[in-house]
Amino acid sequence: MGKGHHRHLIRAAILLGAAIFLFFVVRALLIPKSFGLYGHFRGENLAEQASLPIVHGNPNSCAECHDDVWKIKLAGRHAAVPCQDCHAPLTQHVTEDGVQPMPIHKTFALCARCHQKLEAKPKTFPQIDFHEHVVSKDKNLENEEICLSCHQPHSPMGEK
Amino acid sequence: MLPYLQYTFPNDIHIHWSIMIVMYPYITGLVAGAFIVSSFYHVFQKKEYQPIGRFALLTSLAFLLCATLPLLNHLGHPERALNIMITPNFSSAMAGFGILYTSYLVVLILEIWLVFRKDIVHFATTYKGIRALPYRILTLGVYDVSDEAIKTDHKVITILATIGIPSACLLHGYVGFLFGAVKANPWWSTPLMPIIFLFSAVVSGIALLIILYQLMAIFRGTEVSQDCVRGLARWLWYFQIQTVTLELLEIITLSYERNEAWEIIAPLLTTKLAFSFISVQMVLGSLIPFILLMVTVLLDKYLHPKVRNSLTFFASILLLIQVFAMRWNVVIGGQIMSKSLRGLRDFHPEFLAKEGILPAMLIFALPFVLLYFLVKVLPPFEKERQLAS
Numbered sequence: 063m064g065k066g067h068h069r070h071l072i073r074a075a076i077l078l079g080a081a082i083f084l085f086f087v088v089r090a091l092l093i094p095k096s097f098g099l100y101g102h103f104r105g106e107n108l109a110e111q112a113s114l115p116i117v118h119g120n121p122n123s124c125a126e127c128h129d130d131v132w133k134i135k136l137a138g139r140h141a142a143v144p145c146q147d148c149h150a151p152l153t154q155h156v157t158e159d160g161v162q163p164m165p166i167h168k169t170f171a172l173c174a175r176c177h178q179k180l181e182a183k184p185k186t187f188p189q190i191d192f193h194e195h196v197v198s199k200d201k202n203l204e205n206e207e208i209c210l211s212c213h214q215p216h217s218p219m220g221e222k
Numbered sequence: 223m224l225p226y227l228q229y230t231f232p233n234d235i236h237i238h239w240s241i242m243i244v245m246y247p248y249i250t251g252l253v254a255g256a257f258i259v260s261s262f263y264h265v266f267q268k269k270e271y272q273p274i275g276r277f278a279l280l281t282s283l284a285f286l287l288c289a290t291l292p293l294l295n296h297l298g299h300p301e302r303a304l305n306i307m308i309t310p311n312f313s314s315a316m317a318g319f320g321i322l323y324t325s326y327l328v329v330l331i332l333e334i335w336l337v338f339r340k341d342i343v344h345f346a347t348t349y350k351g352i353r354a355l356p357y358r359i360l361t362l363g364v365y366d367v368s369d370e371a372i373k374t375d376h377k378v379i380t381i382l383a384t385i386g387i388p389s390a391c392l393l394h395g396y397v398g399f400l401f402g403a404v405k406a407n408p409w410w411s412t413p414l415m416p417i418i419f420l421f422s423a424v425v426s427g428i429a430l431l432i433i434l435y436q437l438m439a440i441f442r443g444t445e446v447s448q449d450c451v452r453g454l455a456r457w458l459w460y461f462q463i464q465t466v467t468l469e470l471l472e473i474i475t476l477s478y479e480r481n482e483a484w485e486i487i488a489p490l491l492t493t494k495l496a497f498s499f500i501s502v503q504m505v506l507g508s509l510i511p512f513i514l515l516m517v518t519v520l521l522d523k524y525l526h527p528k529v530r531n532s533l534t535f536f537a538s539i540l541l542l543i544q545v546f547a548m549r550w551n552v553v554i555g556g557q558i559m560s561k562s563l564r565g566l567r568d569f570h571p572e573f574l575a576k577e578g579i580l581p582a583m584l585i586f587a588l589p590f591v592l593l594y595f596l597v598k599v600l601p602p603f604e605k606e607r608q609l610a611s
Contacts, residue, residue, distance in 0.1 A: 067371040070339065070364035071378060074332065077362070089308050102311045180235065181565020
């Protein structure tokens with residue numbers, strides 16, 4: 063290289079070095095203190111998550127008061143479906159102010175989440191084309207709770 | 223409208239990696255391809271590519287600067303984008319992106335700076351006032367453009383361009399690797415994937431430059447260098463043959479092995495991807511340009527320049543469509559197969575949605591706008607440089 067003719071290269075190298083140095087300074091400032099404490103995440107996040115109010119109850123806790131329904135469910139096809147999938151979370155029902163009315167999703171939209179026909183599902187899983195199955199019974203889909211007029215949600219097909 | 227939510231597995235109704243994830247490898251492919259073309263001149267000293275050597279570098283930069291936009295739009299929360307640089311998680315292949323992207327960007331900017339340094343110094347000294355300011359900053363205060371200094375620059379350019387080739391290949395090979403390494407998806411999981419991505423990237427890069435070079439020549443009222451077009455057409459044909467062969471080899475292997483994955487891949491190719499794979503990628507995008515380029519290369523001495531230009535131009539347009547279709551068929555096709563491999567899903571892209579067709583078109587238009595300004599700031603062609611002088 064020609065002597066004295068590479069000043070611009072030296073300046074570019076200094077600029078690049080300064081940019082890399084700046085990156086490491088900014089990086090050091092941006093990384094949260096607790097990062098990497100337990101793994102590749104912010105350690106404090108565990109405490110933050112743990113301090114969030116509990117919303118759902120233990121899946122078995124419903125049985126303490128609703129033993130009759132619980133037994134029907136256990137004997138039926140929905141035995142593995144947790145209560146709080148269709149009913150609201152337990153904390154909305156059992157509150158510090160006593161027992162409140164339990165909000166329940168009864169619409170066909172909820173049933174569709176598992177039973178809408180999907181090619182990818184095993185053939186043994188009960189699936190229906192909702193439009194074909196429901197519209198043939200209620201053309202305007204006015205009754206959103208139409209599924210319940212034939213099926214019993216706690217044991218939809220009777221006993222297993 | 224019934225809800226597209228499913229509680230129980232397989233619940234993959236929604237295709238999460240949308241057109242944006244098709245655009246991302248498409249744009250990075252153009253970056254890598256354009257750079258490889260620039261290296262024909264800057265590394266391999268092939269004089270016939272001199273007319274586009276500098277322009278190819280600017281094209282690569284314009285597309286590189288926009289390469290992350292589809293990802294940022296897809297993921298949302300662009301303010302978190304730098305986390306991949308600040309706390310890279312090396313157990314994920316995606317952690318490599320920050321390093322590969324930045325190192326390639328640095329190499330490319332340094333190379334462009336050195337290639338254009340003589341012009342930068344020239345503009346910094348001839349322009350007046352605010353117009354000269356960006357050029358003065360770019361000189362870094364050194365106005366030495368003596369023969370010795372330029373000679374030194376050339377040596378460094380060759381080194382940078384030589385580093386740039388593996389960098390560009392890694393940047394794009396890595397994108398293919400991301401798909402090839404998804405072992406749960408038989409349509410993606412193949413060690414051939416990075417290589418197919420890379421070869422098709424070079425095809426798209428050469429095709430884009432043939433189109434842009436010819437369009438620029440028309441708008442600038444200059445001659446299209448026939449040596450350049452002839453050479454590019456040869457390389458385009460060569461890389462196209464390689465790409466399509468690899469793409470077909472992968473499918474032939476899958477078909478011949480007849481393992482359980484073929485039971486879903488065969489219907490995927492013949493039903494949901496019949497149009498985009500067979501019609502667009504293989505016939506319109508591969509067979510027709512193969513014939514056009516075969517005529518261009520084998521019957522070269524009988525061709526009138528206008529015929530040669532037209533043949534390469536149309537072949538390039540078709541190949542750009544082919545490469546896009548290939549990205550589409552990989553990204554979307556791999557998700558049309560349900561994760562349980564039991565059936566196929568539908569994909570209907572929306573036009574105006576956040577990740578719809580319109581945002582994809584706008585993101586793809588942006589590098590061309592950037593390129594327009596880059597060409598204005600740093601004229602890559604001889605005629606403009608002489609006029610500016």
